[in-house]
Amino acid sequence: MIRERPLSPVIPGVYASPHALFICGALLFPPFLLQQDVVVRAGLILGFMLLNALSGKRVRFFQFVVVAVGIVMFNLLIPTGKVLATPLGLPLTEGALKSGLMKATAMTGLLALSQFSIRPSLRLPGRFGGLVGRSLFYFEAIMNERSTVDRKDIIGSIDTLLLSVGKATGFPSTNSPPTGSASTAAQGKPGLAGPAVLVLLVAGNWGLFAFTLVHPHPFWGG
């Protein structure tokens, strides 16, 4: 019997396999990281966040902003390059600002991209992939029992949880681990729409990167 592969939402009503999303993320990774224009990068980050929202993921916009501001502030502490202003007597330098913005956008952008392209239902191939799958299988079993963890008796309740997970899953097992789990992924309708959207995304990002190579820093950066 052929097991139906679990699918993950890409945009509302359009699904793709976790493997396709993983490959898409791997292909989007280089053009984003190599992008030297801060404004283009910021636009891409908003795009990745929009994709996360469309695929049903919670977007922590405020957390991203706090992280980005924190990174820029730390980089501004070491002045380099032309002094742009001196707020509160401290020099705000162009080099430090650009460096901070590039690092902040790299940090937040890669996180947003990663959250879009890596789904918990992803299963890696091979024997090691089987071990990871087994571990995720146990993780789901633990998560199903997590409400039993009691703050008043953390050690005792975690111990009870592990014993009950062991009973529920037949641990320790010498059988082959499961290769996938349907509980963490949507059973969407397979089709070409999902892969087509992902191909368009990858092509668009590489196209934008090629454009900024030909027309370096059309906005600001580097």
Add this chain to the structure above:
Amino acid sequence: MARTLTSSPTSSARRLDLVALLGAVCMFLSAIEYMIPKPIPFLRVGIANLPILISLDLLPVPLLLLLVVLKVLGQGIVGGSLFSYVFLFSAAGSFSSALAMLFVRRIFGGRITLVGVGVIGALCGNAAQILLARVLIFGEGAWLIAPPFLALGTITAVLLGIFAERFAKRSRWLAGIRGSL
């Protein structure tokens, strides 16, 4: 005295299954840790290191390192951070911490408590993360976050070590694992 498991085809499969379960516990604890608010994503309390701390006396070195790989990879998949710097920070911190803990446990054995082992692991893990933060994110400004980061890491490592000591003594599950494998 460190007690590791004997090797036979069945026990080998059981040990791998134990590594998978401990990896799942790491992921569960890291999911709990994820809920704790923090200013920077890679700044972590370190409770997900608890299974590694407990496994120091339970698993042989290759399986312990396999557990660290599972922990890092599992966190990357469940948290969706596999393609981000967060994954690099997690890998650098976890491996340097595990190697340091393994080293001191093997050298000092029972003469050092899990609290001491945990503190050394936390210091090494945090130091690796600060070095990475200097290169990837903060530049020279990274040295400014080093003192509070290391202080916080040490405090949480002490608490984690105390927790691990108590868990290792009280846990029926762990006693069962020790007895059955």
